[in-house]
Amino acid sequence: MGLIEEVITIELPVGESFRIQRCRYAPKKEEGIKRISIVSGIHGDELEGQYVCFLLGQWLRNNPDKIRGIIDIYPAINSLGIDSITRSIPFYDVDLNRIFPGSKNDFLPAQIADGVVNIMKGSDFAIDIHSSNVFLREIPQVRIAKSQEEILVPLANLLNIDFVWVHDAVTVLESTFAHAMNTIGTKTLVVEMGVGMRLGKAYGHQLLDGLLNLMAHEGILDIEPLAVRMPIQSHVGEVAYLNAACPGLFVPAIEHCQVIEKGSVVGHIVSALSGEVMDEVIAPISGMLFTIRAYPIVYEGSLLGRIFGKTNGDSQ
């Protein structure tokens, strides 16, 4: 059984404290061993990570003799948000993942960020599990900034995910949890999977296998590595974005993320008022539809999907 502790406590104005809880699993002998932090709920409307935390905790409770390193599980970083369907830090309405590394001398969200960095400092690895948002559904993927490619891609390949997306550095992303942790030497992977406010059991089990495999490779668990899938690598192709050409109700023609052909119909934008089909959304390239819109109301520009296609010259 893990040790449950309140690792961050900040007094709230009316008879309550903000808290972040951790469940720690550790072997008897703690010297010279590796430490991993499993993190979820930086965004309060993303719940897939909570299920992964449960599955991992359940596995560890059943296999205490296999534990060779420290495994810290943090299911709810934005605990106020998780319990109230609020993506940002309530009251302040600030996206916690845009103010890392935070500061003790600043407002509540910055203090939370600072506290999170400090309690996780010294971890060898951190896995930050996100589930997109309420608008988009994602297949299990890891997103890595270009500058971290060499260090992190080999690790991501162990995670039993479908896609590794290496993206160009964006200055704004320097204020994320992952950037802050990578900067201080904790190898941190950002997993995106599923959709906000819901949980999908299959993805949870898929990532559990990946976590067990990664920990087996790193000697944190004394088990045989698992047979995991090799993710598709973004450098072999390109990402096509499907944005709504007009406002309306988006009705997908495809239920789940899947491989599609160039020219096939991804969905329609329709008018609920006039009964007209306003636009047919067509795949501009062949490839894997790894993102699809889950929330039907769209404006011009709303993201409807993303397709990853291998580069062969025939894409847009």
Next chain:
Amino acid sequence: MKRFDIVSLESPNRAPLRIEGFLFGEENTEGPSIAIVGAMSGDHINQLYVASGLVEYLRIKEEEGKISGRILVIPAVNAYALNMGEKNWPLDKTDLNMMFPGYAQGETTQRIASRLFETLKGYDYGIILEGRRDQGMCLPYVKLIQSGYEDLECVKDLGMGFIHYRPHEPVETAMLQYNWQLWETKAFSIVFGKNGSIDQNDTDQVHTAIVRFLSKRDILDFHVFEGHKSNILDPNRITIVKASRAGIFISKVRCGTAIKKGEVVGVIMDALSGKKLEKMLSPCEGIVTCQYAHPLIFQNSIAFRIASVELCCQIDAKRE
């Protein structure tokens, strides 16, 4: 005055979003040009009020033949949020002032930012009326971030008491001021008021400062009285007073108050028992530039920011 739509965006069900601009001055004037951007957020009511007040003021000045440059005022960027008590873009909750320079093929708010930015490019000067990004209120001040293209000299013509001049933070690279500067507009922000309200003193002061700027920069042909010789501040000159406890917060001072070391600036009470938890004392002599503006305060929240006489003396002494 020419009133026109800068952006018009259809919505699935509600009436289209319109970002309206008000343009003053002759089309082919030799005079300098300036664009003034009002409420980008749905709780920036002070900013909306100053901008719309300027529209009316400039309409009269234009009739009197006093406009020698070219002035664009955009009172409300995010009317959708203003009309429903939201802060950000109502569908996806993104902050319009985190979307610059925008992207014409991107998400909805990137497209809005992109179309707006196309209009804003090329102005000589740019003023962004900003609210605070926290629960505070402050003495109106100029925020000038260092992008490498900023212009500190022109900002002094506002005659405002304080200019916060500091390096930019990573998130600010997605904000209008930074991007506008990169496109070589002398852009800066005036930050003032408490979000969601109108403060008559603060808004009057900002209105006057903008009129002074327009006059000094030969955009408005009109006499104005001199303002302050601005104090240039950076984070090293500010002393912070934090709440050691959470509870009900009662401030004993106002923004702009000159205080002595050891003076009581605020009190925190236990919200349930009514017991006094903390008497907050000023650690230095100075001027309160900013204070927490919500009656409930969190532990470790910044209750006051004080421009510190001691810190300024120390820094200036080191320089000599």
